[in-house]
Amino acid sequence: MTIDKNYLSNIKKIQKDIDKILISYPFPDRPKYLYDPIKYVLNGKGKRLRPVLLILTGNAFGVEDIDLKNAALAVELLHNFTLVHDDIMDNDQMRHGQLTVQKKWDTSTSILAGDAIFVEAQRLIGKINTNSQIIFKRFNDVALDVCIGQAYDKENEGNEEITLDEYLHMIQNKTGALIGLCVEIPALLSSQDSKVCEQLREFGYNIGKAFQIQDDILEIFNDAKSMGKSLGSDILLKKQTALTITARKIVPKEWSEFCYNIENYTIEKMINMLRSFFDQHNIYSEAQSLSDKYLQDGLDNLSFVPESNREELKLFTNYLKNREY
Amino acid sequence: MTIDKNYLSNIKKIQKDIDKILISYPFPDRPKYLYDPIKYVLNGKGKRLRPVLLILTGNAFGVEDIDLKNAALAVELLHNFTLVHDDIMDNDQMRHGQLTVQKKWDTSTSILAGDAIFVEAQRLIGKINTNSQIIFKRFNDVALDVCIGQAYDKENEGNEEITLDEYLHMIQNKTGALIGLCVEIPALLSSQDSKVCEQLREFGYNIGKAFQIQDDILEIFNDAKSMGKSLGSDILLKKQTALTITARKIVPKEWSEFCYNIENYTIEKMINMLRSFFDQHNIYSEAQSLSDKYLQDGLDNLSFVPESNREELKLFTNYLKNREY
Numbered sequence: 091m092t093i094d095k096n097y098l099s100n101i102k103k104i105q106k107d108i109d110k111i112l113i114s115y116p117f118p119d120r121p122k123y124l125y126d127p128i129k130y131v132l133n134g135k136g137k138r139l140r141p142v143l144l145i146l147t148g149n150a151f152g153v154e155d156i157d158l159k160n161a162a163l164a165v166e167l168l169h170n171f172t173l174v175h176d177d178i179m180d181n182d183q184m185r186h187g188q189l190t191v192q193k194k195w196d197t198s199t200s201i202l203a204g205d206a207i208f209v210e211a212q213r214l215i216g217k218i219n220t221n222s223q224i225i226f227k228r229f230n231d232v233a234l235d236v237c238i239g240q241a242y243d244k245e246n247e248g249n250e251e252i253t254l255d256e257y258l259h260m261i262q263n264k265t266g267a268l269i270g271l272c273v274e275i276p277a278l279l280s281s282q283d284s285k286v287c288e289q290l291r292e293f294g295y296n297i298g299k300a301f302q303i304q305d306d307i308l309e310i311f312n313d314a315k316s317m318g319k320s321l322g323s324d325i326l327l328k329k330q331t332a333l334t335i336t337a338r339k340i341v342p343k344e345w346s347e348f349c350y351n352i353e354n355y356t357i358e359k360m361i362n363m364l365r366s367f368f369d370q371h372n373i374y375s376e377a378q379s380l381s382d383k384y385l386q387d388g389l390d391n392l393s394f395v396p397e398s399n400r401e402e403l404k405l406f407t408n409y410l411k412n413r414e415y
Numbered sequence: 416m417t418i419d420k421n422y423l424s425n426i427k428k429i430q431k432d433i434d435k436i437l438i439s440y441p442f443p444d445r446p447k448y449l450y451d452p453i454k455y456v457l458n459g460k461g462k463r464l465r466p467v468l469l470i471l472t473g474n475a476f477g478v479e480d481i482d483l484k485n486a487a488l489a490v491e492l493l494h495n496f497t498l499v500h501d502d503i504m505d506n507d508q509m510r511h512g513q514l515t516v517q518k519k520w521d522t523s524t525s526i527l528a529g530d531a532i533f534v535e536a537q538r539l540i541g542k543i544n545t546n547s548q549i550i551f552k553r554f555n556d557v558a559l560d561v562c563i564g565q566a567y568d569k570e571n572e573g574n575e576e577i578t579l580d581e582y583l584h585m586i587q588n589k590t591g592a593l594i595g596l597c598v599e600i601p602a603l604l605s606s607q608d609s610k611v612c613e614q615l616r617e618f619g620y621n622i623g624k625a626f627q628i629q630d631d632i633l634e635i636f637n638d639a640k641s642m643g644k645s646l647g648s649d650i651l652l653k654k655q656t657a658l659t660i661t662a663r664k665i666v667p668k669e670w671s672e673f674c675y676n677i678e679n680y681t682i683e684k685m686i687n688m689l690r691s692f693f694d695q696h697n698i699y700s701e702a703q704s705l706s707d708k709y710l711q712d713g714l715d716n717l718s719f720v721p722e723s724n725r726e727e728l729k730l731f732t733n734y735l736k737n738r739e740y
Contacts, residue, residue: 124566175530179523198504198569201526205500206562208530212537212555222548223541230537237531241449244523 091408101409104145108138111163127191127203128210131170134186139301140272141166143406147290148276150402160214161275164229167211169268172236174204179244208233221278228278232271239264248328254335262295265302270294273403289394296388297407303381304413306331307374310364312414332377333368341371385411416733426734429470433463436488452516452528453535456495459511464626465597466491468731472615473601475727485539486600489554492536494593497561499529504569533558546603553603557596564589573653579660587620590627595619598728614719621713622732628706629738631656632699635689637739657702658693666696710736 112132117125141162148158176182177190178200184190192200215229216222242260246252270291277287310333337345348367352360368374385407392400437457442450466487473483501507502515503525509515517525540554541547567585571577595616602612635658662670673692677685693699710732717725 121563121566121570123570124562175526178526197522201500201503201529202562202565202569204526205529205533206559206566208533209555209558209562213552213559216548216552216555226551227538227541230534230541233534234531234538237449237527237534238446241446241527241531244527245446245448 093409093412094405097405097409101142101146104142105138108141108162108166111159112166123199124202124206127195127199128207130188130194131174131191131203131207134188136166136170136186138166140169140268143269144272144275146402146406147273148279150399151276151280151282153276153279157218157220157279158276160217161225161279164211164214165268165272165275167207167214168229168233168236171204171208171211172240174200174207176240178204179240218279221281225275225278228271228274232267235263235267239267243329246330249330250328250338252330252335254332254339257330257332257335258299261299261302265305266295266298269298269301286395289391293388293391293395293403296384296391297410300381300384300388301410303332303377303384304410306333307377307381308414310361310368311374332380333364333373336376336380337368337371337373340373340376344371382411416736418734418737419730422730422734426467426471429467430463433466433487433491436484437491448524449527449531452520452524453532455513455519456499456516456528456532459513461491461495461511463491465494465593468594469597469600471727471731472598473604475724476601476605476607478601478604482543482545482604483601485542486550486604489536489539490593490597490600492532492539493554493558493561496529496533496536497565499525499532501565503529504565543604546606550600550603553596553599557592560588560592564592568654571655574655575653575663577655577660579657579664582655582657582660583624586624586627590630591620591623594623594626611720614716618713618716618720618728621709621716622735625706625709625713626735628657628702628709629735631658632702632706633739635686635693636699657705658689658698661698661701661705662693662696665698665701669696707736 115129115132117129119125144162144165145158148154148162173185174191177185178192178197181192182190183193188194190200191203212229215226218225239260239262242256243264246256246260271294273290273294274287277290282290309331334345337348344367348363352363355363368377388407389404392403395403440454440457442454444450469487469490470483473479473487498510499516502510503517503522506517507515508518513519515525516528537554540551543550564585564587567581568589571581571585596619598615598619599612602615607615634656659670662673669692673688677688680688693702713732714729717728720728
């Protein structure tokens with residue numbers, strides 16, 4: 091199934107709405123040390139995938155009020171907080187098509203900007219009036235999941251013994267949990283029963299894992315411009331990804347030799363060599379299948395969701411399946 | 416008024432109770448990257464001033480339930496989150512009598528540990544059942560105040576034109592806001608009217624400013640052991656404090672000459688010279704008077720608080736007045 095043009099233009103409209111709100115967010119001018127980098131971050135060209143999903147799900151469940159808008163902004167801010175801090179930890183240079191905060195300013199500025207973006211996310215969640223306590227609880231449970239995921243990610247840097255299961259557990263925390271929250275919050279706002287909320291959360295875990303595996307693939311197979319961040323840092327940090335773990339699993343000897351030989355090349359050359367290797371040994375297609383499997387698992391979760399609310403989430407899953415950036 | 420021995424032993428008992436809870440806090444073992452440094456931080460020898468104040472105020476207002484305990488832990492965790500991140504920004508070596516997280520581990524570990532401590536604080540606040548939405552809102556308003564205070568503090572490093580008013584505005588955000596929250600939360604938990612909550616908040620602002628000015632003084636006039644952090648970093652970073660700003664205000668020429676001459680000495684020698692200078696020019700006593708003035712302003716705020724609830728806060732103010740570490 092390809093993506094319907096009307097669907098795409100609806101998504102672009104929501105993205106633009108989110109961008110507009112973020113760009114004109116009523117932050118004060120001072121202290122400039124705090125607000126200049128925050129405004130800069132929110133002006134970056136993010137995909138706004140999480141608030142888009144939250145709003146689409148809200149529409150599916152008939153929630154379209156101020157609570158939904160605040161929740162959508164809150165998940166985007168939570169996401170941006172983690173990016174700002176992760177960029178320090180990974181020493182990344184580029185994010186959303188511009189220099190990272192710690193490259194444009196410094197580490198201290200970047201830590202504090204991230205902290206305050208996170209606080210702003212909490213303040214938005216604090217404005218929610220419907221089922222506020224459970225939503226607040228879930229929001230912070232997920233924030234902890236994301237920290238846990240990032241901790242496993244850091245712990246596993248250069249760990250060439252990490253299994254695919256361990257990797258999937260890590261990305262479920264780091265990426266899946268927040269995407270799960272984006273579909274769970276609208277269900278909580280419309281007071282769905284706990285079985286529906288739980289299955290939606292699982293749906294989010296599954297499509298979130300698919301999304302992260304796609305990211306791993308795109309990091310190597312797309313150019314830097316469309317990803318909006320610098321290529322190669324994951325390789326430099328010896329990060330384990332769906333591709334490298336699959337390579338180690340299915341062609342261990344060849345992969346080990348390849349890693350030994352690749353070390354002295356430039357980043358550009360390394361990426362070309364990786365592309366050839368992953369193509370040649372069917373690792374690309376293996377990772378792609380794994381991503382597709384999780385999208386399908388997500389669709390399976392939807393059988394527990396009232397039929398009238400399903401269509402929007404199926405369309406979004408299809409949109410993810412076809413994304414190229 | 417000196418401090419009553421029974422009062423002191425009651426405070427020590429509460430401190431010990433808090434320490435006990437923090438040390439045995441049910442954090443999981445894994446990921447060790449995340450939880451090892453968090454456990455380490457909470458094992459440090461903090462004064463637990465904020466939760467002590469919150470619990471004493473809770474007792475004064477007749478609140479003594481699980482909500483109060485969760486709030487007490489939450490403010491202590493919020494405080495520790497800011498310390499962990501501030502220590503990175505200030506490149507501090509020692510905190511609460513042990514190496515800072517970024518010295519014992521590294522910057523990345525320290526950023527993530529701080530983030531997760533903050534999330535845990537939110538999760539505790541999220542457990543509060545009485546007037547939860549307003550308490551949650553106030554908690555995050557204050558978290559933002561603390562970020563704003565830290566931003567002004569960083570902005571003003573080496574700014575030798577900062578006025579005393581600007582400095583006081585900075586410490587009201589950085590220190591006063593959270594101490595204000597410690598007295599406001601128990602009032603909110605016992606559903607006091609907004610006038611009482613507001614005056615208690617002001618009381619906290621005032622005693623918080625007094626406390627910070629005392630800290631500035633103790634940083635120079637006490638030894639490193641009792642302060643639990645390394646002396647001298649503030650000087651090295653050219654931080655503006657109540658002492659340096661007062662010096663610049665009342666003996667500008669002498670202070671300017673002194674600063675010019677002091678640069679080549681060791682930290683130990685610098686501190687001795689600073690002590691003499693501040694004594695000789697009555698700067699020590701000026702700063703002490705300023706701190707006392709804010710303690711008195713705090714006591715004045717209490718006239719708007721029901722008489723039966725005042726005594727505990729008066730005793731705490733007296734306790735602060737007499738503190739030596």
